[in-house]
């Protein structure tokens with residue numbers, strides 16, 4: 415489960431970057447990132463145990479997929495994770511929805 | 524952990540303890556920035572005065588991507604062709620490597636990095652062919668990452684102008700997310716897995732440069748439509764190259780070898 419190693423690395427990235435007890439973590443997870451938010455939540459609880467992040471709330475901002483169709487040259491937001499333009503073409507470039515980012519954290523002062 | 528022929532071992536799963544490379548990802552605050560607009564403003568916890576919001580805007584895969592970029596430069600400087608072989612467990616990665624090494628080692632300098640959660644079995648199979656090999660055991664990790672590969676390369680020390688095959692952990696999901704710095708990603712699928720796999724694992728098939736459809740010798744015994752499978756793969760990734768082979772019986776391996784020779788020339 416890649417969510418586990420990714421969650422471990424995001425927890426250590428936060429611990430390295432902020433001091434004090436963390437109350438909230440806000441992540442941005444695109445729908446085309448290959449990460450399942452529910453698995454990240456599960457792993458977050460496991461990975462934060464015994465750290466300054468234990469018990470922190472996890473907010474996940476969901477970003478829909480966006481593609482540019484190379485057939486009809488339009489940009490569109492995808493209703494799901496299937497890379498298809500409304501014209502039926504699969505010849506698309508992904509322009510959004512692959513994000514996997516720690517946006518911010520709220521720490522106790 | 525990394526195991527080379529001499530038996531030196533390193534822990535592959537300790538990479539999270541390493542200090543990251545601080546580039547331009549230092550924390551910075553935007554006083555005017557709101558956390559987000561999904562209704563969280565209604566949450567009173569956010570507005571208690573004794574907390575502080577730290578904007579991180581940290582890309583979680585950035586560290587891996589940076590290390591992968593370093594590996595890529597390292598390969599390019601040496602004219603080494605690195606290929607990342609990925610598949611579900613048992614699709615035939617090691618069998619294909621054994622056969623490829625036997626057929627091509629007089630002609631090309633080849634070495635192998637083996638990634639598995641546990642055991643040295645695949646490395647031993649490769650070593651039996653006389654090829655240089657290093658085993659990386661990922662423990663609970665379900666994929667190789669760029670840092671593990673860099674450490675594996677230090678043990679392997681492949682010569683310039685050679686080919687390094689990286690056999691990733693058998694898994695069609697996680698390895699697709701982790702760039703290793705390879706030149707090409709090769710996804711291997713066998714005809715016993717069902718022709719719908721490209722649709723079910725789109726990340727992997729989108730990331731791959733080549734699809735190698737293996738175990739062609741078993742086609743008479745299974746319900747598998749080769750053309751439909753290729754159609755699905757192209758639906759996900761219009762540019763993907765497709766080769767059909769049997770690693771054990773030897774069908775059509777020449778096309779795979781030609782593909783390899785072509786890449787070797789391009790990398791040198």
Ligand SMILES: Nc1nc2c(ncn2[C@@H]2O[C@H](COP(=O)(O)OP(=O)(O)OP(=O)(O)O)[C@@H](O)[C@H]2O)c(=O)[nH]1
Nearest residue numbers: 611612613614615616617618693737738769770771
């Ligand atoms: N019939 C047939 N069997 C094959 C072929 N290629 C591999 N096999 C068999 O498939 C089984 C798995 O092959 P491996 O080469 O170990 O597969 P792998 O992808 O390296 O497996 P993991 O490393 O465990 O993920 C073995 O029993 C092989 O003999 C093929 O082309 N035809």
Ligand SMILES: [Mg+2]
Nearest residue numbers: 616617645690
């Ligand atoms: Mg194997």
Ligand SMILES: [Zn+2]
Nearest residue numbers: 483486499501
């Ligand atoms: Zn279109």
